[in-house]
Amino acid sequence: MDCVIPTHDRPERLACTLVSLLQQSWDGPRRLFLVDNSRHDVCSAGPVRKALLALERTGWEVRHQRSAAASCTEIKLEALRCGRSPHLVLIDNDVLFTRGDTIAALDRALTAYDVGAASPVAYDIDGERAVLTPYVAAYDRHPPDACGVLEGTVALGACLAFVRADVEEVLAFWRWRLSYMEDQVLVHFLKARRGYAFLRHHTVLHWGESEAPSYEFDDLQVVRHLEDLAAEDPRFGPLLELRRELRDGADFPKAVSRR
Numbered sequence: 001m002d003c004v005i006p007t008h009d010r011p012e013r014l015a016c017t018l019v020s021l022l023q024q025s026w027d028g029p030r031r032l033f034l035v036d037n038s039r040h041d042v043c044s045a046g047p048v049r050k051a052l053l054a055l056e057r058t059g060w061e062v063r064h065q066r067s068a069a070a071s072c073t074e075i076k077l078e079a080l081r082c083g084r085s086p087h088l089v090l091i092d093n094d095v096l097f098t099r100g101d102t103i104a105a106l107d108r109a110l111t112a113y114d115v116g117a118a119s120p121v122a123y124d125i126d127g128e129r130a131v132l133t134p135y136v137a138a139y140d141r142h143p144p145d146a147c148g149v150l151e152g153t154v155a156l157g158a159c160l161a162f163v164r165a166d167v168e169e170v171l172a173f174w175r176w177r178l179s180y181m182e183d184q185v186l187v188h189f190l191k192a193r194r195g196y197a198f199l200r201h202h203t204v205l206h207w208g209e210s211e212a213p214s215y216e217f218d219d220l221q222v223v224r225h226l227e228d229l230a231a232e233d234p235r236f237g238p239l240l241e242l243r244r245e246l247r248d249g250a251d252f253p254k255a256v257s258r259r
Contacts, residue, residue, distance in 0.1 A: 002083030157183025184249030
């Protein structure tokens with residue numbers, strides 16, 4: 001499993017996320033790709049530098065990749081192309097793990113279930129800028145199986161694991177021209193292909209504190225963009241209809257099954 005963190009500044013939060021990664025353990029190589037389009041080299045910050053050193057001293061292979069990406073979309077696409085493992089996990093730079101086996105569980109889910117993506121459930125630490133917590137009802141919309149795996153009905157991009165081959169197939173036809181890439185856009189096509197899973201017994205925490213956002217998000221702009229894309233490629237039609245209703249791109253039925 002390759003771990004990928006795109007980051008733009010936020011050295012204090014990033015350092016906390018990196019320290020949180022220290023407890024994660026699984027069979028096989030542990031590789032971290034830090035894709036950094038910060039105004040200044042984020043690894044020059046003391047807490048980040050020490051956290052990366054701690055990861056290396058506990059067996060992680062760490063690669064710091066400076067990026068010229070000018071938007072959230074560009075840096076996420078660059079991050080998705082990092083690594084070589086069959087599975088990868090995209091992690092926000094302000095996420096804390098609550099268990100030491102979450103990434104291992106994501107890896108197992110991508111292997112054992114017919115899904116192209118999987119997420120732990122996620123909550124904001126505080127309520128000042130609620131991003132993930134309002135979706136709590138979606139976490140229990142379907143009952144989990146004996147392993148705590150259930151169908152995902154909202155894209156949780158704070159920590160999102162992928163089957164690399166499925167991501168590459170989607171990106172081969174995918175077009176997105178807005179500066180901010182919604183995680184639900186990619187998850188929509190992955191779920192349509194193979195399904196999308198939540199791991200109900202695993203939780204990550206998102207900082208969620210009040211701050212000026214680093215991007216401008218406009219539902220109407222997204223819908224208009226999807227209208228243009230659907231005119232070019234009918235595969236965007238179902239996603240367009242969901243977003244017209246202000247529903248999440250993963251909010252359509254596709255039960256999770258074992259391979």
